[in-house]
Amino acid sequence: MENIKADAPQRYTNSAAAEITVPLKGLLRTVYYNRLVITDAVKHGVDPLLNNTSEKQTNWDFSSSFFFAGTVVTTIGYGTIAPKTAGGQIFCVIYALFGIPLNVLILGRVGNALSQWCIRLGKCLLRKGMKKKKAKILTIIFFLMSGVLLFLGIPPLVFTATEKWTYREGVYYAFISLSTIGFGDYVVGSGHSPPFEGYRALVYFWIIFGLAWLSLLLNLLTSLLKDTEKKIEKDLQKRKQKKEQHKQQMAMKPLTSDQEGTNTKKPPSNNIL
DSSP, X not given: OHHHXXXXXXXXXXXXXXXXXXXXXXXXXXXXXXXXXXXXXXXXXXXXXXXTTOTTOOSOSHHHHHHHHHHHHTTOOOSSSOOOSHHHHHHHHHHHHHHHHHHHXXXXXXXXXXXXXXXXXXXXXXXXXXXXXXXXXXXXXXXXXXXXXIIIISXXXXXXXXXXXXXXXHHHHHHHHHTTOOOSSSOTTOSSOOSSTTHHHHHHHHHHHHHHHHHHHHHHHHHHHHHHXXXXXXXXXXXXXXXXXXXXXXXXXXXXXXXXXXXXXXXXXXOOO
16 A cells, blocks of 8 residues: 555656647647748748738749849859749759859959959058058958948848847858858848848848958958068078078188199299209
């Protein structure tokens, strides 16, 4: 009887846990399948947050399509929206074949336009008597800090208001997008209706100018490294020439010493008494 009383609390807790576990498993299974359905709906271009009577129950509106086209040519490719029909996939391939090279040309043009400001700043510093290398370093620092502020500092503040992200998440999304990594875990305008018409198109233009800024910054760093490499090569050549001159001097030393010795020797006397 005592054993039955002792086992009663254990049996009660086990049965209560079993009663809780069964509904919990069912709830987790339902959440999992609902997530799969929502993910599949988003990939097929359907916005699950809109109701059935809405005429805009799609992610393929003009702004989202414009944003998708931009992620293709910039090779970011978030993967949240993708063409599912055969015609859409074929067109996407052809569009990417022509769009990616054209986008590279556009980035080059925008980068050249931004580089004009860089050249003007460098000339201004040179006119003030600054050395060329120091002026180039200061120019790189200026464009680095201004670009970080414009493309990595301010946009996350906008995303905190429009996407309800934290500032850290906004910085993470900005870097992943501008570096064209594009994981797709954070995408603007996904999971909710955009705050205004053309929101995603505006984000695309931010990405274009951000990529141009990165390309300009990389060009400046490359030119700085090339100048440093040339200077190192000149220093190495000078050291090599000095070593060769030193070797030649060391090789000529015995010859000069022998010549000096023969010149100092007195000729033997040929006078016969």
